[in-house]
Amino acid sequence: MNTSLLMLWRYWDEIYQRCTRLTYIEKGKNIFRVVPLRYRGEPLRTSDEQIIQDGDFILKIHIHNYYFASLCRGVQDELRVALLLRRHILQSLPKLAAFLEAMEEREKIKGIVGTTMLHKGVVPLGFSISDVPMNWFFRYKRWYLRLMLRLVHPDGKRRLQTWKQDMPLKRVYMSKEMLLARYGQNRQQTTGDTL
Known part of the structure; x- marks a missing residue:
């Protein structure tokens, strides 16, 4: 992504953040932004049966796309982008x-509940995954996320042409109990979340 496009995105991101009432977890260090709200949709059963x-x-979670794009600047390898995203999600969950x-x-x-196309590999982190209804809101969101993928991904244009209309938009979610047990201050130390 070139510098001028990244700068324009930064301005747009600031407007978007104010309009959506998103709160930074830790600005410039955490990949998540959040907003507390009431969940609207079908019942979601989490992996721990909540x-x-x-x-x-719920706490609605959003990946901070501009922040992630700035982290990926200059990265051309698809696998490195995926690993970078996973690492930052894993580092951001305790905060x-x-x-x-x-x-x-x-x-x-x-x-916590989010909507994303970047859902591969999140189940071992404690998330559950489900489909979203393709109403007008999620169609718009899919269009927006496709645009983000094209801008961030080193091979975004080809990836979009490959996926075409089958771009998988999913809900990812986790119970509060699971989040706190795995990533909270009193969590049990595990060795399974290595990258």
Whole structure:
């Protein structure tokens, strides 16, 4: 991605962040931005058998695309981009857990939920995955994320032509209990999350 395009994206990202009420977990260091809201959609069963239902409070998670694009600047290898994303998600999850633990409304929050095309490899991190209904909102979101992929991915144009209309947009989600057990301050130390 060239410098001028990245600069324009930075300005757009600042406007987008203000309009969507997204909160930085740790600006410039964490790949997530979040907004607490009520979940709207079909029931989601997490891997630890918790249920997130329509109307439950959740922490909606967004990958900070501009931040990730700036990290990927100059990276041409597809595998390196994927590994970079996974590493930053893994590094960002403990701070996300700490953010949730510090929230005044933490008792109300049922879990974290996001929508993404970058869902490969997230199950071992504790996430569950489900399809999204392709209504007008998710069609728009898919268009937007396809544009982001074209800009960020070293081979984005070819990847989009390969996937065409079958670009898989998915929900990724995790219960609050799972997030805190795996990544919270009192988590058990594990050795399975190496990259």
